[in-house]
Amino acid sequence: MTDTGKKQVVHRSRFVQFTPGNITALAFSHKSTDKAAPQELRLAIGRSNGNIEIWNPRDDWVQEFVILGGEGRSIEGLSWCSIRGEPLRLFSIGGSTVVTEWDLTTGLPLVNYDCNSGVIWSIAMSNDMNKLAVGCDNGSVVLINISGGKGVLEHESILTRQESRVLSLTWTANDESLVAGCSDGRIRIWYTKEQDENKGRLLHTMKVDKSKKESTLVWSVLYLAKQNQIVSGDSTGSVKFWDLNYATLTQSFKVHDADVLCLATDLDNSQLFTSGVDRKIFQFSYIDTGKSMKWISTSNRLFHSNDVRSMSSYQCMGSDFLVSGGIEKSLVMCSMSSFAEGNYRKMPLVTPFHKSILVNKQQRLLVMWQDNIVKIWYIGEDVNEPKNYKLVSKLVLKDEQNIQTCALSTDGQVLLVGRLNTTKVFHLQPTDNKLKVTKLDNEFLLRTGCKFAKFIDDSRLIMCSQSDEIVRIDLEEDDDEKTVTIELPEANSTKSSNKLSYLNAVNHLDANERYAVASRGTGALDLIDLTTNSSKALIRMNNFITALCITPRETVVVVTSENKIYEFNLESEKDQLLTDWFKANHENLPRQFTSLKERCTGIFLDEMDEHKVWFWGSNWLVNINMSLDLPVSKRKKQKKRDRDGLTISTDGLQADVDEDDEDDEELEVKEDYLLKTQRAQDVTSKKRSDKAFFYTDKYRPLLFAGKIASDQLIIVERPNFLISQPPAFELEKLVF
Template sequence: MEVHRCRFVDYTPHTITSLAFSYPSTAKFAPNDLRLAVGRNNGDVEIWNPKNKWVHELTLYGAKEQSVEGLVWCSPEGESPRLFSIGGTTKLTEWDLKTGKVLLEYDCNAAIIWSLAKNESQDKIAVGCDDGTVVVVDISGGVGSIEHYAFLQRQDARVLSLCWKGDSHVIGGCADGKVKVWSCSPSSKRLVSSMKVDKSKTESTLVWSVLYLPNKDQIVSGDSTGSVKFWEFSSFTLLQSFKVHEADILTISTDLNNNCVFTAGVDRKIFRFQNIEQQKNQKWVNLSNRLFHSNDIRSMATFESKNLNLLISGGVEKNIVVSSIKSFADGQYRKLSIIPQRKHVVMNRERKLVVMWQDQTVKIWRLLQKIVEVDSDEEMINGHEADDGVEQLKESFELVAKLTLSDEENITQCAISQDGTILAVGRLSTTKLFQLNEKQGTNGLKVSKINNSSINALGSSHLEFYGNDQLIMVTPENEIYKVSLESDDIVEYSLTDLAKSKSKLSYCENVTHIAITHSKLIVCRSGALDVVELDNDLQLESMPFLRLSSYVVRISISQANKSVILITHENKIYEFDLQSSHLTSWSKANSEFLPREFLQLQESPLGMFNVGTRLWVYGSNWMSVFDMQMNVPMDKKETKKRSRAGVVIGHTEEDVESDEEPENENGDLEVSRAEIKNGKEGGIAYQLINKYKSILFAGNLTDDELIVVERPQFAIKQPPAFKLSQYRV
């Protein structure tokens, strides 16, 4: 196989601005609907499932020059979780989780909103504004209902942070270096206390974060001087002060029982404070700190239950960092990959085009003809030692088109026709078509808009071309259309009803994946797969294909085996015959006995594709290949437990590819051709490859050529980070 290894695609993830769990910590088991909302500074909100290897289930798309500066879930018992956000405007936004669209934007009739917080009963939200106003709104009317409740007593300083004490008081951190407390009872909306923090000698002190500890009846504040202060709420007096951070403290979080407090901010460190008993008095102690991040920490969120114990942090570095509350000081932590689990790259094989989209921009590169060939017997290739028996080929690439849309909405999906002449670009409210023609005398593409009223009127959450002249579209409302590009003819297909879901999350029955084979459209909703006959316009309702209890993270079609292949959240691979919907013989023999190293991979699969009878599966930092005509290797312990028809073939360490990195200072594309050593029966049944890092996309150009698009984290520009003090011992 030739592997085209590309690092020129300049996808850049966005800063994490806010984090919020859908439920508060509990002494019971975690709710099944527990989710983490992650706000980004491009206006997107990601919904992650913290169970099942951290699956990114949904993206709520923002728009140009928007940012999510605060998030809050309201999940009263027995009701569906509701998600609210703020983002540098005067409006409080409620999201429709079913469609991914904005459900309601409520103007608070004050200045720009800087902060928000919910009360204990989760029926009111307070927002803090630039002009010092604190507005309380009532959301008890249910989904889509936001009503004005009260303006709290006015003060002049910008309200940078907010929290509640139960339902009775609102606590704010302000830009005048004070922590202020308002009463929010039916009879009083007065400012009842104002507590000063330490002043900076060079600039005004900003109280960026406040948190109320109900089990201690205390307030914790973090400010721009790096001071953490604990206040007694009943007397509004200072209990303890710690000057541990070297810069602004931007976020504070706590555990279930309020015995631990975590603080973080610009200096990149997370500090842990522990409440201990000394001489019958409760005291806070600075117990430990960890350096997980390479840049500012903008937000933290904690969740604790019988089965989960999570401290989540994120910021300018763009990774979600997962660590533990209980073993914070010396436990392991994990950085979720910056590579999105949602597709951002597609490829056209015929014209060797690579298409990447992000926000409002689409970029198209072309892989050019080989320009340099180096003999395999040379000692050095591109500054690296040449592997024995490996021929290194170098190719070039060229950015042939860049399209920036005038609409403000972020792009949800792109698709390119099989002949590479038409590009479809989807947003939640509209879909646009563009003609891609060759520019005479250059490698460039001339992009021109195609007007198609039927397609322009439909928003897209999923797009696929059916041939070159028809487009399959799934709208945010889960409507499925087949639209002709020639005549504007449109056919709508209806999906069969699913059994009532136990989940209160409205998006759990949304279409998550689609795939086309010949005249069949495979539609995946969570663990349910349906088949739509695209050429039979008399059959406009989908037919149930199979129903699984597991969440399906990826699907693929094997043309060679005439089967549909899927991967569940447990990394289990199943293959079903397209005609009978029964498990294939390979799946019966192998699905429950996949290699342990594959099942235990932490990073969720990002994609998969078929080349002949081989199935390629890849995550952000790994690739694996299965030959679907051979049984996978068995562990020695398992060999005695089972007997399977067919040949079991393993591989030796010599078969695994080298970890050697290609030279990539200029983002050059490299091609390597290696001889795969055959197993005893002429092939390798399974192989795991760890050579490639930060894989954004992988696919096959031909049966003999693969393309791997990488986006290493070191290639992503970061703003300057705070320089920590260094002490020589």
């Protein structure tokens, strides 16, 4: 491959066995509404490796935060508490007797509440957001009061006990009753109205069809408020509709070929979506047949290549979407209103918010980490050799917590492995065919957590602690007192960051020998001078930053969630913050780049030309020469995107503003104020050239792109076909 001039040799790597966990749980932070979507609307994705990903559905979906799991953990259920005017709270369950509330600032558990009643299989949040109901394998349903605020979970009561495992739960209108699907083929309804002597009593028990081979499992239940009905999905493949008042079956459908694991509905409960082991998503519509209103199976689609474990839906003014996921590991989005024939989108298998790969040019090493394992490969120079790589080290750490980040010294001999609570350092010594790994003792690092780290040279490094303190340390110094801690300047909170505290935390860190730059989820960008150990606010943007990189020209290149590129001078007066290249080119970025659906997740430099910068996302690679001006864009202003239900567009929709947050409304203005205050005036135009921009989508999906040598690129791919999966569901052969 060649870029805009000189040849670049490409090492195309497919041997890195990075495999994400299965999707096991999905939950939107808010209920559907006929108004505009709240600014803080998010989707939480739980995975089988214990990770929780938080996505923003605006601007074609952006992964904003990842809570790392630990060894032996899995997320089997998620639930949000979203009370107007208060910070959002996130709860999870996973194969234990514990309900976990997460600290959305640090990504650590805030509270692990033991319900003392058996392994929890299901979780449901009450409509008033004051209670959690959890169903256990010993047949009990426990009510937990969470009205005390963040971090407060208190036992309220245990409903009348029965003997069967509680597989699914849903609350009815006004939280008057709680419906459970159980492992004995029964649906049970408990009375839960407050200040009533009958609270906790079992009201009704309903039976589904029996299986000839084994007991029927009611995997999913859902309450439909508009019809006052309960819908259930079970292990025989049946979808059944029940009248809540009389606890009687009204309709039954046998459309699925295997277990129905998940259900979802729209705002007015006129559409129902069901899915499970047979991979298909069926749509049911509530229509007038002339004599009465009935449910009818209207369509089905096959988006997934394996079991669908979870579905969640959200509808607001101007947008509606259904998200689903499972063993295939990829998230799929489609529109509920145009389900039968509309577009759908399958997200890339891996969206590396937390980078899990790095390279060292001096020793030609590639490092990959996942869960508690670090693997290191040596990359040969001959790109034409079929197997020009060799695994030279594999570290399996005994810590329970998953690895957050890794860093490698410039000489490739010191490896830092960071977790949220502790950081370890190893010496890598080359031998004949392997790397000899020796643990180095550093008391300060062992008691300090680390979420980002970057080596400045062979022994000096800069890291970001879990509390967002920037720490400078020299590993050759024995004295901990010589460690320097730098506090970042205060950043203004926004309406969203008041409710989602991770947006106030550092989400990117880059450094060279003189400077370090840190960004936060609110768009704040801070500069750290490593010679004076001082920090200052560089700029306060209002866009989420997805990638940044310091260049040798003493500038920092930043890409936002809208795929807009900014370049700032690190040493300048405030009125000269924007570089000349940005002023001359910010309106001329090629449509091919700005219209990309996948966000930019990484930036790296080209040593062959300091003006060339590489950008990459999960299915594209771009090179821009910043010594040249981009061709003038002749296209008219882009029209507002047609709403296809696959994202929330902020172009035409004003965010739902809390009454007590009206003062913050100006923070949500989409046009960046920088362009108002620092318009390009009499910028001397360089030569405009088509060679300033290079694009390819040949490599996908990308886990990593970078330089292994000054004239050699390394591209790490992880195609779906390389990831082993259990066989997709197959029908049993009919025997006559």
